[in-house]
Amino acid sequence: MKTTPFTPYHIRNGARMAGFAGYDMPIEFTGINDEHTAVRARAGVFDVSHMGEIWVKGPRALDLLRYVGSNDAASLYDGKIQYSCLPNGRGGIVDDILVYRIDAETYLLVVNAANVEKDWNHLVAAGERFGLRPGRELYNASEEIAQLAVQGPLAMRIVQRLCPAADLGKLAYYTFVKTEVAGIADAIVSATGYTGAGGCEIYVANEDAPRLWEALWQAGERDGLQNIGLGARDTLRLEMGYCLYGNDIDDTTSPIEAGLGWITKFIDGKDFIDREYNAKQKAEGPKRRLVGFELVERGIPRHGYKLTDHNSNLIGEVTSGTMSPCLKKGIGMGYVDAAYAAPGTEIHVVIREKPINAVVVKLPFYKK
Numbered sequence: 001m002k003t004t005p006f007t008p009y010h011i012r013n014g015a016r017m018a019g020f021a022g023y024d025m026p027i028e029f030t031g032i033n034d035e036h037t038a039v040r041a042r043a044g045v046f047d048v049s050h051m052g053e054i055w056v057k058g059p060r061a062l063d064l065l066r067y068v069g070s071n072d073a074a075s076l077y078d079g080k081i082q083y084s085c086l087p088n089g090r091g092g093i094v095d096d097i098l099v100y101r102i103d104a105e106t107y108l109l110v111v112n113a114a115n116v117e118k119d120w121n122h123l124v125a126a127g128e129r130f131g132l133r134p135g136r137e138l139y140n141a142s143e144e145i146a147q148l149a150v151q152g153p154l155a156m157r158i159v160q161r162l163c164p165a166a167d168l169g170k171l172a173y174y175t176f177v178k179t180e181v182a183g184i185a186d187a188i189v190s191a192t193g194y195t196g197a198g199g200c201e202i203y204v205a206n207e208d209a210p211r212l213w214e215a216l217w218q219a220g221e222r223d224g225l226q227n228i229g230l231g232a233r234d235t236l237r238l239e240m241g242y243c244l245y246g247n248d249i250d251d252t253t254s255p256i257e258a259g260l261g262w263i264t265k266f267i268d269g270k271d272f273i274d275r276e277y278n279a280k281q282k283a284e285g286p287k288r289r290l291v292g293f294e295l296v297e298r299g300i301p302r303h304g305y306k307l308t309d310h311n312s313n314l315i316g317e318v319t320s321g322t323m324s325p326c327l328k329k330g331i332g333m334g335y336v337d338a339a340y341a342a343p344g345t346e347i348h349v350v351i352r353e354k355p356i357n358a359v360v361v362k363l364p365f366y367k368k
Contacts (some may be wrong), residue, residue: 002022003024004047006148015028016029021114023297025050025229026230028232031220032231032325035234036232037326039152039197039228039236040096040152040197041153042223043155044153044225044227044232045148045151045220045226046148048147051109051132052112054123055106056106056107056132056133058132060106060137061106061132062105065099065125068122069085069099069259070084071084071099071264072134073107074174076099079176079192081174081248082174082269083097085097087274088273088274090251091281092280093116094119095245097109097111100188100190108188109123112328115245133274142207146206147201147202148201148202148216149199150220151195151228154197155198159189159199161219162219166189174191175190176189176190177190181202182211187203187204189203195237196366210317215350221331234322235324238322239327239364240332240363240365243258243260247303248320248333249290253282254274256278256281257288258290259363262342263269266279286338287337287338288335289341290334290335291333291336291364292333292361293307293350293358293360294361294365295329295356295358296359299330300322301318301322301331301351303320304318305321305350306349306350307334307350312348316334316336316337317335318349319332330358332349339360344359346359347360
């Protein structure tokens with residue numbers, strides 16, 4: 001099993017470790033609810049070094065990205081980030097990704113840990129038509145880069161102490177800056193986030209990871225910075241209604257079904273993979289939709305639980321679910337027949353063969 005440069009620190013700090021996407025990762029430190037609350041109220045640090053990073057370079061880099069991505073990378077400018085997905089050519093999604101534009105011929109793709117090899121193979125195959133070669137214009141740097149996500153209302157104040165050359169107060173949502181961080185030159189600080197609590201991500205070379213770690217904790221101690229595991233990362237993202245690949249989206253779900261039409265751009269001249277399929281589905285309306293729902297009785301929805309109507313007819317399935325630490329109620333997402341997708345629709349979640357009342361709601365669940 002792989003480790004990250006921060007694994008020794010997690011073990012030293014008493015993390016409960018477990019395998020995730022081939023890595024030995026911290027699941028929790030002081031408990032999911034405590035860590036969740038810390039991020040909403042103060043600041044927490046996540047080790048997300050298991051995420052993949054792939055460089056796409058050269059004069060035809062943009063052509064490739066416009067072909068493989070549902071969103072339109074042509075709208076990016078230097079320092080801008082875009083959320084997109086990779087259609088698989090069969091109506092599903094290879095992965096959801098972030099695209100960082102360094103300059104007109106240099107892009108960094110941040111991909112999900114479990115999909116690095118799949119994404120790489122997909123990009124290499126598609127790159128052939130544009131003359132982009134693995135090891136040259138395409139480069140998989142996933143094993144070379146460490147990443148920490150510092151999230152919460154105090155996160156940017158803490159990280160600013162490490163960045164003397166940059167004013168992070170001017171770092172807009174979905175932008176990034178290359179700057180010195182804790183004396184590490186050419187680090188990347190970006191503002192995307194997967195928690196809805198604000199904050200940033202910091203990318204450094206593996207060899208600089210220990211320096212970053214020590215400096216971050218010195219800077220964050222006075223503000224109550226806490227270690228956060230993947231357990232709270234999941235409850236935080238679910239409260240915001242963010243999709244998790246492998247649960248809410250996968251190779252069998254389309255971006256239109258998943259409510260990702262906003263990152264699926266049907267622009268003249270952009271002939272992306274599955275364009276025709278997705279355009280047809282958007283025009284006709286999908287037969288099923290990904291929705292959020294809240295339980296109105298006690299219970300916790302879990303992945304794979306059945307969703308039914310009042311006559312016990314199967315209408316869908318839960319893709320993600322939890323007990324919301326902030327809302328103190330069961331929340332979840334799942335695909336339902338399109339007729340049951342409108343907010344306010346009453347449905348049932350079948351928990352241990354018992355139908356539990358729930359209602360479809362507009363996302364996000366948690367609103368500041």
